[in-house]
Amino acid sequence: MGILEIKQLYKRFGHHEVLKGLDMDVPEHSIFGFVGQNGAGKTTTMKIILGLLKADSGSVTVCGEKVTYGETKTNRNIGFVPDVPEFYGYMNPMEYLKLCGEITGLPKNKIKSRSEELLELVGLKDEKRKIGQFSRGMKQRLGIAQALLNEPKLLICDEPTSALDPIGRKEILDILLAAKGKTTIVFSTHILSDVERICDHIAVLHDGKLALCGTLSEIKKRHRHNGFILEFENEKDAFLFENAEELKQPSISLSRDGTTVRVFLTDRNMDGHFLLSVLSQKRLVPLKFEVMEPTLETLFVEVVR
Amino acid sequence: MRGYLVFLKKEIFEYTKTYKLLIMLVVFAIFGITNPLIAKLLPEILESLATDGVIITLPDPTAYDAWEQFFKNATQMGLIVTVIIFSGVLSSELSKGTLINLLTKGLSRTAVILSKYTCMVLVWTASIALCFGLTYGYTVYLFPKDETSNLLFSVFCLWLFGLFLLAVLIFSATLTKSNYGCLLITFVAVVACMIMDIIPAMHRYNPISLATDNMGLIMNSIEVSSLYSAILISCLLSLIFVSLSVTIFRRKQL
Amino acid sequence: MDLSMLKEYLPFLIPLVILQFALSITALIHVLRHPHYRFGNKVMWVLVVMFIHFVGPILYFALGKGED
16 A cells, blocks of 8 residues: 555646546655656646645545545645745744744654754755745755655655756755655656656656556566667668668667667567567678667657657 | 644744834834824914915814824825735735645644734734824823813724724735735725715714724714724624635635 | 924924934845845935935835845
């Protein structure tokens, strides 16, 4: 049983149907990458989980408890980092965390020790300035600190890295990795390299449903067979192979770069054997015949297309 | 309940830090001091302005003139400044998104509306009390012999009208997204009250009587009991507007 | 205005002057320490806050002050 379960979720805005029966299951203690194009419905899904938006139909359960719109009971188990966290500009980080702690109902001495601990984690410990003067990345880090304050079982981050420079992004990813042991993290993004860097589970949202879901290695294994790299001794051989009659099919795409040819088979019934038979027919021996390890990017482009 | 108190504390902190409390207090303090002063000086100023040949004779100023200034300033500029200061009470938080974060932490939406209303009432009460205290002190100093009747009751009516206006304001704030929309709806509500006041039979029940009959009360030309219905109606309407705000805000998609 | 009149109005003038000074100085400090305004620039706001009595500082806090 997952810590977060979504069943048959539907949501439309006017005529635009954003979620068309979304099913998702987030296992405990995972870092769950929630990937999708801009406007795919990631933020909508998150707002429904938080009870901030009303779903048209379907159910969401957090830690076995059903989420109801407008109520905030299930939120005691959730920490949320909005995509553009905004805080009261006239407070300093410590004052803000104190306010959050009091709203959650943490005991006074706990608020203080926990705030200090978290500000240390996100590197804002000695920051005495007002939040109004913070940079984007600092606000993002404070966002994570406030979300972790009540030791949530589930941490939801909405595009935590998309507006940051590479250094800011690395800082955020490191903080998330550090928080991993204590909580389950769901984070949405469209930056695939971030997902590859820290996530163990991944789900791709496309057309209102999950197009892809599982652990990273599982998914890669499932899609391994259809990309190949062949390296030939000289350009003539490469050219001969590239222009073989047998390979002129709509389900095969080829690209040549000097002596290297890349082949993608989009027909599931075809595999490496077919390429080997073409090679032996043409009496060509490649220097290298390699099964391409799919990158997340190629997978993503493939399922979203 | 805990959410209500914590958020109320945050609201008060906010009004202090954003200088809104300071503005309110200073504006009302200035009115408080200048009310009796203007009452005292106005005849002299007018006389000095008079050209040769025109003789303006004015009766000596009294405490009534000071209180007339008080009620004129408080019901006009005072209430306008109050409404403008508070017009962003919800829109500033909603447009920036500062509230969402706290709502996801278990703060109830009812607590948000109630503590925001409470805080506005507190600031209004402090401001009008300061203004009243200053005007009272200086009026006694300048016009020690003059007596007024029903003074406290008259100020109470004005204070209650402020509460009614703030209830309308928070109701408007839940209906719109911007502070201009909030100002507009509040303005329309006040104008509606004024238009209804044209019908003499309605005057007894119209909340606006609480802000127009004040001098009459002090001069004893209006009976205290004639305002009881308006007081009751204003209390009821304030209660209804605040409850409606809570209901609407609870259903609002953020 | 003669001296006796000034004396009579001293109890009014002192608090008003104090209020004006307090307001101007609070606003002036804020203008100098927070160089972001919704409109206008530093020089303009310093002048407004210092020389338009009462209304200047209130205008600044209500309209001119940038977001924190």
